[in-house]
Amino acid sequence: MRHLACLLLGTLLSTPLSAGDDEQTRIAREMIQVLDAYAVYKMGDFDEAFERYRQLAEAGNRQGMLNLGNMYAAGLGTAADLEQALAWYQRAADAGDAIGMYEVARAHDLGLGTEADPDQAAQWYRRAAEQDNAEAQWTLGERLYKQGQHSAGLSWIRAAARQGEHPQAQQFLASREGSRTTITLTEHERRAALAALATVDQAAQRQDAEALVMLIDDDAQILVRLPHERNWQHLSKAQLRTLWQQTFAQADEYSYQRNEPELINAGGTILAFSLIREKLKRGDRIQQLEIREDAQLRVRDGKASIHGLRLDIRQQGE
Secondary structure (H helix, E strand, C coil): CHHHHHHHHHHCCCCCCCCCHHHHHHHHHHHHHHHHHHHHHHHHCHHHHHHHHHHHHHCCHHHHHHHHHHHHCCCCCCCCCCHHHHHHHHHHCCCCHHHHHHHHHHHHHHHCCCCCCCHHHHHHHHHHHHCHHHHHHHHHHHHHHHCCCCHHEEEHHHHHCCCCCCCHHHHHHHCCCHHCECCCCCCCHHHHHHHHHHHHHHHHCCCHHHHHCEEEEEEECCCCCCCCCCEEEECCCCHHHHEEEEEHHHCCEEEEEECCCEEECCCCCEEEEEEEEEEECCCCCCEEEEEEEEEEEEEEEEEEEEEEEEEEECCCCC
């Protein structure tokens, strides 16, 4: 794992830098460290993941702050401490992080690590919503709608639904505007979608991270949620590839199996819902995971590509 991270850093640092490139290099270096910590966390080594996130957080990395807060909240790698969790969420929020803002709002809303304060919660939900956090947009919109502010509420709910990240917002709008019409998949579309998923599965089984992301569009929206976490992480295609690389590097033995997917034609987009089972073994440690995958595919010229992907990674039985 450290060899891989060094290899990636070596690529980044192999060319001379101008002063303007220095900040980009620092950001790239920190992202590699974050993805490395993700892979350790996914493997179930919470003590090591906690230490890595702590170092990132104390260095000012917002992703480190968020994940350190998550580990304090869940009591993973450390004793559960909601006050410490809120402190790190607050630091991330103060640094401009929308997920941090949402977690601060939620803490004030539910009294997690502090006394419940509806006014503070409302302020932070709005700040997070204005930073395009879909959860905050949905929460704020639903509350405004229930309070009778239908126009303002619907505006925020539509914003959450448009991002493609919030099924509840989409379902709310669908139920309000009439039931959705289900369009039957053609045999051509079904075969193209299944072929694309089979290509992904074959790449995972041979631990080929490059091929795993080959069918993902460059501008695809990718969301990943790790075990025990509430927050979704936005990743680029390159970052998802790196996460897969580091997952494979963590495991001495690896297996991957997809159940039969459910395919739905949503009018120009094929929605593919799958349950994937992963098994990772390193030494005596065995980690059995389930990935609830929601993929959005488009078929062009007989071939399907992925333009949206949600990977909800859970320990089996979670």
